[in-house]
Amino acid sequence: MSAEESGKISVETENIFPIIKKWLYSEKDIFLRELVSNASDAITKLKKISLTEEFEGGNEYKIDLNFDVDTRILSIEDNGVGMTTEELKKYINQIAFSGATDFAKQYQNAENKAEIIGHFGLGFYSSFMVSKKVTIETKSYKKGQTAVLWSSESGTDFTISPIEKESRGTKISLYLDSESGEYLDKWKLKELIKKYCDFLPVGIYVQGEKANREKPLWSDEPAKISQEEYKDFYSYLFPFSGESLFHIHLNVDYPFRLQGILYFPKLTHELEASKNGIKLFCNHVFVSDNASELIPQFLTILKGTIDIPDLPLNVSRSYLQNDPLVKKISNHIIKKVADRLIEDFKKDRSKYESNWDDISLFVKYGVLTDEKFYDAMKDHLIFKNSEGGYSTTSEYWEKNKEKNQNKIFYANETEMGSVYMELLKSQGLEALLVDSKIDSHLIQHLEMKNPDWKFQRVDSEIADQIVDKDLVNEENKTESDRIQNLFQSSLPKEGVEIKVEALKSLEVPGVILLPEFMRRMSEMNSMLNREDMKNVLKSHTLMVNSKSPLVKSALQAFEGVNSEKGKKLARVIYDLALLSAKVMDEKEVSEYTKRTTEFLQEIFSS
Numbered sequence: 001m002s003a004e005e006s007g008k009i010s011v012e013t014e015n016i017f018p019i020i021k022k023w024l025y026s027e028k029d030i031f032l033r034e035l036v037s038n039a040s041d042a043i044t045k046l047k048k049i050s051l052t053e054e055f056e057g058g059n060e061y062k063i064d065l066n067f068d069v070d071t072r073i074l075s076i077e078d079n080g081v082g083m084t085t086e087e088l089k090k091y092i093n094q095i096a097f098s099g100a101t102d103f104a105k106q107y108q109n110a111e112n113k114a115e116i117i118g119h120f121g122l123g124f125y126s127s128f129m130v131s132k133k134v135t136i137e138t139k140s141y142k143k144g145q146t147a148v149l150w151s152s153e154s155g156t157d158f159t160i161s162p163i164e165k166e167s168r169g170t171k172i173s174l175y176l177d178s179e180s181g182e183y184l185d186k187w188k189l190k191e192l193i194k195k196y197c198d199f200l201p202v203g204i205y206v207q208g209e210k211a212n213r214e215k216p217l218w219s220d221e222p223a224k225i226s227q228e229e230y231k232d233f234y235s236y237l238f239p240f241s242g243e244s245l246f247h248i249h250l251n252v253d254y255p256f257r258l259q260g261i262l263y264f265p266k267l268t269h270e271l272e273a274s275k276n277g278i279k280l281f282c283n284h285v286f287v288s289d290n291a292s293e294l295i296p297q298f299l300t301i302l303k304g305t306i307d308i309p310d311l312p313l314n315v316s317r318s319y320l321q322n323d324p325l326v327k328k329i330s331n332h333i334i335k336k337v338a339d340r341l342i343e344d345f346k347k348d349r350s351k352y353e354s355n356w357d358d359i360s361l362f363v364k365y366g367v368l369t370d371e372k373f374y375d376a377m378k379d380h381l382i383f384k385n386s387e388g389g390y391s392t393t394s395e396y397w398e399k400n401k402e403k404n405q406n407k408i409f410y411a412n413e414t415e416m417g418s419v420y421m422e423l424l425k426s427q428g429l430e431a432l433l434v435d436s437k438i439d440s441h442l443i444q445h446l447e448m449k450n451p452d453w454k455f456q457r458v459d460s461e462i463a464d465q466i467v468d469k470d471l472v473n474e475e476n477k478t479e480s481d482r483i484q485n486l487f488q489s490s491l492p493k494e495g496v497e498i499k500v501e502a503l504k505s506l507e508v509p510g511v512i513l514l515p516e517f518m519r520r521m522s523e524m525n526s527m528l529n530r531e532d533m534k535n536v537l538k539s540h541t542l543m544v545n546s547k548s549p550l551v552k553s554a555l556q557a558f559e560g561v562n563s564e565k566g567k568k569l570a571r572v573i574y575d576l577a578l579l580s581a582k583v584m585d586e587k588e589v590s591e592y593t594k595r596t597t598e599f600l601q602e603i604f605s606s
Contacts, residue, residue: 004159004160005159006157006159006160028129028130028180029195029196030126031130032076032183033196033285034123034127035076035123035124035126035127035172036065036193036196036197036200038123039078040080040200040201040202042078042080042082042170043061043063043078043080043081044080044201045081046061046080046081047059049081055141055168056168057168057169061079061080061202061203062079062202062204063076063077063078063200063202063203063204064076064077064078064205064208065077065189065204065207065211066206067183067189069184071175072175072176072184073173073175073176074176075173075174076172077170077172078170079167081140081168081169082139082141082168082169082170083138083140083148084148085146085148085160087140088136088150089160092124092136092150124172127172130176130179130183131174131175131176131177132175133153133174133175134151134172134174134175135149135151135172135173135175136150136151136170136171136172137149137163137170137171138150138169138170139165139168139169140168146162147164147165148161148162148163149161186206190209193206193211194212195286196285196286197212198214199212199213199216199284199285200214200284200285201214201284216284216305216307217230218249218251218259218260218261218305219284222251225249230247230261231243231244233261237303237304237305238263238265238303241265241303242265244264244266244303245265245266246263246264246340246344247261247264248336250336252332255328256308256310256329257309258306258307258308258332261304262278262303263302263303263304264355265303277303277304278294278295278305279291279306280305280308280311281307281308282309282311283307283309284307287311291306293326294306294308294326294329294330294333295333296334296366296369296370296373297365297369298362298368298373299334299337302337302362306333310325331372334366334370334373337366337373338372338373338376339376341363341377342376342380345380352380352382353382356382360436363377364381364436365438367381367442368438368441368442374449378394379392380392383410383432383433384435385431385433386411386421386430386431387430391432393408393446393450396432400429403428403429406452406454407454408432408456409424409432409455409456410434410443410455410456410458411433411457411458411459412433412434412435413434415459416433418459419511420459420511421458422505422507423505423508424458426504427504431458456516457516459511459512459513459581460513460514460515460516461513461516480500480501482555482559483500483544484498484499484544486554486558486566486567487544490567490568490570491542491570491574495540496540497541498541498542498544499513499541499544500543500544501543501545502545502547503543503548504547505545505547506545506549507548509548509551509576509577510542510543510545510548510576510577511542511545511577511580511581512540512543512577512580512583513541513542514581542574542577550573551573554566554569554570554573565602568599569599571595575595575596578592
């Protein structure tokens with residue numbers, strides 16, 4: 001071109017700039033991501049062209065960000081493909097077209113197809129979010145081309161004129177408005193480059209200082225990456241997070257494109273499961289740190305990166321919710337996670353078990369919420385057991401179904417030393433141990449999926465194997481009736497049912513049995529607090545052991561000359577059972593201590 005020309009930008013959408021500012025780009029910082037992405041895009045194009053064409057200027061590619069506080073100008077310059085006058089008119093003035101899209105179409109059948117990040121037209125116009133004037137100085141890599149200057153103060157009116165520019169590439173200068181002075185700061189710019197463009201495959205410099213890491217580990221072949229490199233990358237992404245347990249490298253070309261690395265972190269608290277540490281990228285450009293629509297909720301405890309080349313940079317939540325690609329990707333990630341866990345279970349069961357405390361929460365949640373994950377993991381879901389090892393539910397069932405009479409006994413892990421567990425273990429019986437809020441839901445789910453399985457909490461009912469059936473005769477029934485009469489005469493009437501059985505253990509005078517259904521429902525709604533326990537205790541059972549010497553002594557006293565002593569001893573047995581069941585609050589413990597002290601003093605003073 002030989003002279004300046006001016007005109008109006010051709011747009012296919014009315015009021016495009018309010019849309020850009022209020023909908024497409026809701027955060028001002030995004031303009032820098034768009035412009036740097038475009039600069040990287042231009043270099044990627046030139047790298048592709050260099051495979052078949054020669055050009056001047058060398059192949060040391062870079063992007064420079066510079067600013068001048070006095071003039072309030074911020075510039076982004078690349079030494080990429082540049083633009084001719086016609087290309088500038090097409091890609092900038094006619095924003096319905098996209099230089100990146102056209103380029104991708106041109107090379108779509110070529111090998112090593114270039115990864116074109118953005119749609120140059122719309123991305124460029126995000127610059128007007130922070131600027132009162134924008135200029136473009138550009139020169140095409142093609143020989144004999146004249147450099148050109150594009151300038152606009154409104155975003156709709158422009159001028160184009162020839163200029164002198166020796167090197168190829170594009171320089172965009174932003175004359176920042178009065179509200180955007182924060183972008184005249186080196187540390188702010190470096191922070192934004194690290195956030196959005198850290199892994200672009202070209203060096204990015206701010207006032208001459210390198211600002212990006214450049215190498216995205218997830219784009220390398222997994223076979224070429226050492227375990228140390230995976231660890232270092234995790235530490236880089238998530239400093240002060242310690243070490244991860246293990247990772248999954250995602251690398252898919254068909255039927256969709258997906259790359260990334262997902263890490264399984266060590267959890268120190270269940271609440272950490274709500275943290276979302278997965279960073280979403282599009283062709284190495286950061287899009288969001290909230291991939292909740294892409295990642296199933298039960299996997300949000302994972303940390304790492306996911307790079308989806310076919311995802312728009314200006315992705316919205318509604319877009320993710322309605323895109324069928326997202327569902328396919330989500331299903332693939334679920335499958336890869338399950339595959340990795342199953343592989344670890346089969347190859348190194350002991351390591352799988354040692355990691356269980358850290359991974360059990362999301363595995364259980366996944367089993368509850370995702371049918372395909374349940375199908376994959378149902379035979380690899382493990383519990384600690386009362387023998388000091390681990391068992392899958394299937395393994396426990398096959399081992400114990402006959403002697404357990406088709407029941408799966410379970411207890412809270414904190415009850416390992418309880419009277420209930422001692423009774424169970426004394427008869428060679430085994431229980432699975434639960435340890436988190438989610439387990440009541442999980443047990444309910446497993447019973448629904450496996451109708452033959454009946455889970456029984458060890459403190460909800462005495463197993464038949466613990467009862468001495470040989471002593472159930474007419475004489476014993478008579479004694480049982482007498483013991484029942486003793487305890488009914490001695491205990492508060494409301495909320496407690498008395499049952500008498502001859503237990504095989506002589507050491508346990510009585511145990512509290514809490515209703516399975518009410519206890520489970522209460523725990524499914526929330527962890528049992530003091531108020532919940534009081535509600536559960538409104539209906540409970542005291543099972544009295546008719547073989548216990550202490551019970552026999554109480555009965556003897558009750559039927560002899562000192563019936564009050566027998567009744568007080570029966571109350572002590574009840575209190576001891578409540579104490580063992582850990583259902584007394586501080587006030588009740590204090591009252592129990594007082595009653596027991598008075599009783600002991602009475603015994604020794606008589």
